[in-house]
Amino acid sequence: MSRPLLNRNLAGLGTTIFAEMSELAVATGSVNLGQGFPDTDGPHVIAQAAADAIMSGRGNQYPPGAGIAELRTAIAVHQRRFYDLAVDPDSEVLVTAGATEAIAASLLALVEPGDEVIAFEPYYDSYAACIAMAGGVRVPVTLRAPDFRPDLDALRAAITGRTRLILLNSPHNPTGSVFTRDELARIAELAISRDLLVITDEVYEHMVFSGEHIPIASLPGMRERTVTISSAAKTFSFTGWKIGWITATSELVTAVRTVKQFLTFVSGGPFQYAIAEALALPDDYFRSVSGGLAARRELMVDGLAAAGFEVYRPAGTFFITTDIRPFGEVSGLDFCRKLPYKAGVVAIPSSVFYDNAGEGQFHVRFAFCKKDEVLKEALNRLSALRSG
């Protein structure tokens, strides 16, 4: 066969680092702080609601294409409750197979081949792949240590006549940066003046420790040009259920739904019923999500600093970025490949989240969505690094 099998837009994508690191974790008996999934399931009452839905025959057959009415209503109520955003559950909500499908369907719907998509790097790995699948062109704008703030002059300079949209992610994986109201307002100003769409990935919306989460759709003039994406995975600690959603104007929802219809059509029927209940949990639940993680952030900030890392304190998410230069190391990739053998801990080299070669090469990301005792064990192991 003379042609490569993989669509050429995707050549070089599909990082295997997560699989490599997870295999290394198993092979070496390491504590795995690589991939960002919790080691504790979400509330029992919500798991029970999913089981009840299955046993009582709710959602076992194809649910409606846009998602069940109960969940769409719960999503609309959530947007009103936390952000005072008015969303019509019938025409402005679409339930997806996780935020992952929401990202894919939104980009495939809104990007034509050759369109430029600006995203702040380092970025979540599906962004590059989905832009490529749509035939779009990635235009990275780099968030730089120590604060990982968006450089708005660089953003302005990155916009061309071919720019179609800006892809945002706040709270931001992997840096833990949370964009401020002022930063979002300036991004909004650019989007409006240059007539751009915005896709905003807000899956960590309830994991903010400093500052507050502000959906860019809540800023003046942004509702009509923004696709807001979120998911039950992180907030409710059920990453395997793959229930995500978008909220946007009915025109945008219709466009994204057209793609979604041919990707999965529908998914997760019984889980949709359970997440409708989860979104209605009392404020205490949502406070406990950020409260629990805030305590673990402190544990990690102190423990990683004591182990010898330079630590960049995250304002949100459950990731923490560190710098390995205090160990005399200059390649995060090499460092992460050695770490399981040297210390029995697995982390992810941040360079895999960048397009620009060299950016992020000194950085290593740890996930702290794990039990306290697991984090303490990891920190204890890492404390041997200095002496080793």
Ligand SMILES: Cc1ncc(COP(=O)(O)O)c(C=O)c1O
């Ligand atoms: C920034 C970001 N967006 C989206 C996702 C995927 O969310 P879901 O599991 O709902 O597909 C993740 C998961 O790690 C993420 O970190």
